[in-house]
Amino acid sequence: MEFSYTDEQRMIRETAEAFFLDVSSPQAVRQAMGQARSYDPELWQRLCNELGFQAMIIPESCGGLGLGFVELAIVLEQMGRRLTCSPFFATVGLATNALLLMASEEQQQRLLPAIAAGELTATLAWTGEEVGRAGGRWDESAVSVKVAPCQGGYTLSGRLRYVIDGDTADLLVVAARAAGSEGRDGVSVFAIPAETPGISRTWTPTLDQTRRLADIQLDKVFVEADQLLGKEGEAWSEFSKALALGKCALAAEQLGVARQALDLAVDYTLEREQFGRAIASYQSIKHKAADMLLKTEVACSAVYYAACVASEVLSKEGDAAIASELHEAAAMAKAQCSDTVFFNAGTALQLFGGVGFTSEYDIQLYFKRAKASEHYLGNGAWQREQIASLLIDGGGLS
C-alpha cells in the first residue's frame, strides 16, 4: 500500500519544516502580527525566491513547479505548526486554486506566472453580509455582490466581508450574482486587480492576529469582459470546487496547528512539576494528551486523503472517479480538522494552567487561530450537515 509520502514528498516536508522553524519563530510571528500588513514582506520574498512554494501547484507551462496537492498540504501543515503570517494561504490555497479551475488558458498565462514568480498576491473575495447569518452560511447564499453587464464588460457593486488578506492582496477573485438571481443561479466570478477604481478596502482588526481580514466595498466597479472567469451566471459549480480545494488547504494548515498545540502541551507537562512529580505523569493529563494524538492522527488521514483527491481534481489526466469525491473529501477533512484543532488548542490551554492565560506564552496564539480557522469556510457542524445531505437527501455536495 502506498498511502505514505514518497521520498520526494519527505524531502519537501523536511525542507519546509526546517525553513518555517527557522523563519517563523514565535518572536517572528509576534513581530509580523504587529506590522502594517500582518506579515513580513521580506519573509514572503524569501519563501518565494528560495523555496518556490507559492509556485508549487502552478503548471510548468505557467512558470510553476507542476507539483500536486499532497505537496501543497505538506507545506501548509508546516506553516500551520508555526502560525506563519503570510499571504500564502489566500494566494495559493484560495485564489490560485480558483484560477487553475476556472481561468481560460489565456487568463492563466496572464495571471499565474506573476503568482509563480512571487510578484502577485491574491485572495478570494466572495462572501457578503449573508455569510454571517445564523452563525455562518458558507454556500451560494453568501454571494451577494451584484453584477450587471454593460458596454465592454460588467459593473459590480456591493460589500464583501471577512475577506482573508483582503486589504493587502494584489488580485481579488470576486464572486457576484445577477440582480434577481437566487441560489446557485446567476453567479459569475471575476479576476480583478485590487487597485481598480471603485474598490475601497478596510482592514477589520481580528481576534486571531496572525491572519488578517478585510471589508471590501465595490462601488460600480467596471471590469472588462476578459476578466470573467468561466461562464457568466453559471460559475457556481466550478467555484464551489475552488472552495472545496480551499477547505482541503485550510484543513492541512489546521492539522499543523493541532499538532503543534499537542507538542507544546506535552513538552510543558513533562517540565512542570506539582505534588513532587511531572504533571505529565498524572493519568488525567496523559489521557487528554492521548485523545489529542488520536484526533490528530485521524485528522492527518483526512488531510492526506483529501489532498490525494484534490490532486486528481487539479491534474489534467486525473482519475475522474477519485476526483468526483472532492466535495465529500473536503467536507470530511474540514470537519475533522476543525474539531481537532479546537479540541487540541483548548485542551492544551487547560494543561498549561495559569501561564497559558498570559500573553507571553504562545499557546494562546494557537487557541485563537483554532477558532478562526474553524469558522472560515464552515465549521465541523456545517460540514457534517453537507455530508448528511449527500447521504440522506442525495442532494450532492457543493
Added chain:
Amino acid sequence: MKLTFSNEDERFREEIASWLESNLSGEFAHLRFRGGPGDEHAFPEDRKRWEQHLAAGGWTCIGWPESAGGRGASIEQQVIFAEEYARAGAPGRVGHIGEGLAGPTIVEFGTQEQKDKYLPGIRNGTDLWCQGYSEPSAGSDLANIRTRAVRDEASGRWAITGQKVWTSLAHESDWCFVLARTNPESRAHHGLGFFLVNMHQPGVTVQPIEQMTGTSEFNEVFFDEALAEDIVGEPGDGWRIAMTLLGFERGVSTLGQQMQFQNELNDIVKAARANGAAWEPTIRQRIAEAHIGLRLMRYNAMRMLSADSQESGASSLVYKLHWSSWHRNLGALAMDVLGPEAELLAHPPYELTRLQALYLFSRADTIYGGTNQIQRNIIAERGLGMPKETKGR
C-alpha cells in the same frame, strides 16, 4: 501517496468477489450476514462447514506464507479479501482466532514439528482455537497471571492448573493457547510460558458465562492438571510471544470489520429514513459523524499498513481506540434513531434485533484487547513519551 490499488490487485478483488458470490448459495445461502459479533451463536455447525468449504477453495489463511499452507498474499490482497468477504455478507469466521492469532504465532515462533502438527488443522478449518489469557486477577494487568504450568520431569510434559475467564468461543474450540507461569517464584511478565492445550481432555472444564445479551459467547475455563500438548518457545518466553500475538490482533484482521461496520451504518441510515429521524438535525450530525469516522478509519488503516512505518507509527497506536470508540458510538446512535421502537425485542424470551445486538456488543469493543484506558496509557507513553504508570505492590 496513492488511494488506488494496482490492476493486479483489482483482478484479485474480482476473483474473490465472484467466488463468494457463487459459493454463498444453496446450503450456505442462509449464512449471509450471520455469525458476526453479537451473533456468534448462529448456526455454529453450518459455519464450521462453511469454514471448511472456504478452505477447500483456498480462501483461508491467505496471508500466511505458502510454506505454511497460505497464499503469501500481500497486505493489499489481504485487505481486499477482508473487504470483499464482508461486502458479500459472508458469515462470521469461526476460525478467526486460529487464523489470525494462533497460526501466525506458531509460524513465527514454533518449531517445524509444531508447524506441521497445528497449521494444517487451522488452514483446513477443522481445528478451532480460543485464547486463554485473562484470569480473574489478570485483566488489564495481564502479567498478573496465576495459572501454573508444572513440568513432569519423567515425561517432559507440562501440566496446567488454574482458571481462565472471558475465554471467547472456548465451548466451540478444539485448542486453546494458554499463558501460564512456568516459574512459581516469578512475578509479573517474567517466568511465563506459552502453551498449546487440547480442549478435549478430562482436565479441562468449560463453563459458559451468560452475557448481558442473553447469549454465551465467552466462558470460564478451568484447568486441573490438564496436559499441554506443546510449549511454544522456551519457558520464560511467554510474555514476549503473547505481546507479539497482540500485534497480530491489531493488524490486518481488523480491516474486514470496516465493511461490516459499513453494513451496520447502512442499516441505521435506512432505519432513520424510514422513521424520519434522518431529518432531525442532531441525528443528521451524528450520522454524518459516523460516516466521516468510518471513512477516515479506512485511511488510518491504509497509513498504518503502508510500507513506510516511520510516519505511520502513531496511526497504529491509536487505531484500536479509534475504531472501538467509533463502534460504541454507533451502537448508541442505532438506539437513538429507533427511539421507543429500540425497546422491542425480535422474539421472546430475549432474542435481540441486529441493532440491539450492535448496541450491547459494541460495549465489549472498548474492553477486550486492551481497554480504552489502557490504550490511552499506551498512546501517551509510547506515542508521546509521557511517564509510565506507577505500579502498586
